[in-house]
Amino acid sequence: MPLAESFVRSGKVRDIYRIGDNRVLLVASDRISAFDVVLPTPIPDKGRVLTALSRFWFLTTAPVVPNHLLATNPAVLPALGIDADLEEMRGRMMLCRRARVLPVEVIVRGYIAGSGWKDYVRTGAISGVPLPVGLRESDPLPEPILTPSTKAELGRHDENISFDAMVGLVGGALADRIRDIALRLYGFGAGICERAGIILADTKFEFGLADGGELILIDEILTPDSSRFWDASRYQAGGPQPSYDKQYVRDWLEAQAWDKTPPGPELPEEVVSGTRQRYITAYERITGSSFQHYLQRDEIG
Numbered sequence: 001m002p003l004a005e006s007f008v009r010s011g012k013v014r015d016i017y018r019i020g021d022n023r024v025l026l027v028a029s030d031r032i033s034a035f036d037v038v039l040p041t042p043i044p045d046k047g048r049v050l051t052a053l054s055r056f057w058f059l060t061t062a063p064v065v066p067n068h069l070l071a072t073n074p075a076v077l078p079a080l081g082i083d084a085d086l087e088e089m090r091g092r093m094m095l096c097r098r099a100r101v102l103p104v105e106v107i108v109r110g111y112i113a114g115s116g117w118k119d120y121v122r123t124g125a126i127s128g129v130p131l132p133v134g135l136r137e138s139d140p141l142p143e144p145i146l147t148p149s150t151k152a153e154l155g156r157h158d159e160n161i162s163f164d165a166m167v168g169l170v171g172g173a174l175a176d177r178i179r180d181i182a183l184r185l186y187g188f189g190a191g192i193c194e195r196a197g198i199i200l201a202d203t204k205f206e207f208g209l210a211d212g213g214e215l216i217l218i219d220e221i222l223t224p225d226s227s228r229f230w231d232a233s234r235y236q237a238g239g240p241q242p243s244y245d246k247q248y249v250r251d252w253l254e255a256q257a258w259d260k261t262p263p264g265p266e267l268p269e270e271v272v273s274g275t276r277q278r279y280i281t282a283y284e285r286i287t288g289s290s291f292q293h294y295l296q297r298d299e300i301g
Contacts, residue, residue, distance in 0.1 A: 003077075003084040012038050013050065013225065019080055019095065022211065023070065026094045032225075032267075032275070034250050035260040036158065041267035045291075048091035049279040050223045052294045055094070056287050057189065057221040064188055065181045067217040068096035068208065091295050099208030099218055103151050104166050105158060106178055108186035110144040111201040112137065113228055113241070119160060128162035138201070138230075138237045144186050146179045151206075177215060178207055189222045196285040198244065199235055201228035222286075224279045229286075244282035249275055 006017040006025070012033040017025040028047030032039050051072065058069040074089035109116050109126065116126045117137050125131055127147035135141075148166040149158040167175045182205050190200040204226040206219040220226055224245040234242045240251070252271050258264065267275075280291045287294075 001081055001083060003082055006082065012036075013047065014219075018098075019082065022098050023080075024068075024096050024098050025077075025082075026096060026219075027089065028092045028094075028220075032246070032249060034246065034253055034264065037260065037262050037264045039249075039264040039267060041272060043272055043275050043279070045276060046279055048295065049283050049291065050220055050225055051092050051094060052291065053223045053283050053286065054220040056283075057223075058217070060192070061185060061188060061217070061221065064184055065217050066214065067221075068099055068210070069094055070097060071095040096218070097210050097216065099210045099216055101151075101206065101208045101218065102174075102178075103169050104161075104178075105149045105151050106182045106205040106207065107147045107149060107202060108144050108182050108205070109141060109147055109202040110186065110190060111140050111199070111228075111230075113201050114247075115160060116147060116202070127160045128164070136238045138235075138239060138241050140237075144183055144190075146182055174215070181207075181215075181217075185217075185221075193222075193229065193286060194232070196288070197232045198282070198285055199230040199232050199241075201230050201241070203227035224282045229282050244278045244285070246275070248278055 003017060006019060008016045008018050013029055013031050015027045015029060019025050028051045030042035030044060030046045032043050032046060055069065055072050058067045072094055074084070074086040074093060076095060077084050077086065077089065112120055112135055119126045120131055120135060124133065126145065129145050129147065132142065146163060147160060148163065149160050151158065163175065185205060186200070186203060189203065193200040203222055205217060205221065208216055208218040210216050227245060228247060229244040230241040231243065249267065249271060256265055283291055
């Protein structure tokens with residue numbers, strides 16, 4: 001069967017295909033989104049970096065929580081009866097277990113930045129979690145906190161919600177389990193990042209329910225798209241931080257006369273190349289392996 005016949009939909013970054021009754025194929029493109037708008041300019045190799053880091057983290061965090069990853073090697077596709085361009089899939093694909101996606105994005109914050117900083121300045125809290133008076137932008141929080149958000153459709157904006165609102169969406173027992181797992185995942189990831197000279201300021205997780213109701217981690221994990229990675233050697237609280245993530249693009253966009261509605265502006269070459277290098281740097285520092293070596297590994301094709 002040609003892969004196109006299995007197509008389900010395109011997200012902000014990934015194209016999704018249904019493979020049989022119990023698998024999905026996620027193919028990470030080089031698209032980049034900001035402020036919930038997919039920008040017209042791709043970032044070369046971005047999809048491969050996201051897949052590489054997600055693969056690393058899914059394998060590393062499996063003892064903490066099960067996840068949806070089954071394979072990243074395109075060679076499995078012909079065996080499943082799928083006719084696809086294997087070279088194009090190389091480094092971009094994740095064959096995964098199907099799951100019912102839970103309708104919340106689970107954000108854990110260890111530092112105050114981004115929309116959390118704006119929320120704090122306005123209300124003294126983030127997603128209803130009260131915080132001490134006098135915090136500066138990029139200060140560490142007394143302890144990591146869970147600040148969920150809605151999972152908006154493409155083109156609409158996610159909204160920060162309280163934990164009580166999350167309970168209303170998924171139920172109390174499941175919300176408690178997710179909070180416990182997400183905080184453990186954040187602590188686990190922050191420790192690995194710290195050894196790489198990176199501060200994991202905050203990150204987003206997504207969860208789903210697999211067959212039998214098993215709670216599993218899905219989508220991507222601890223990537224430059226879903227996290228704030230700060231350079232620990234240059235960290236200084238009181239303002240924005242040098243980073244290895246999508247904030248570089250957001251900062252450029254904030255300086256433009258753009259109303260944050262589609263279509264977004266074209267990115268200049270220096271922003272494209274600067275973003276690509278930041279993503280690759282994040283991968284290489286966290287994993288201790290070169291990005292080129294990842295692309296040459298037998299496990300991915």
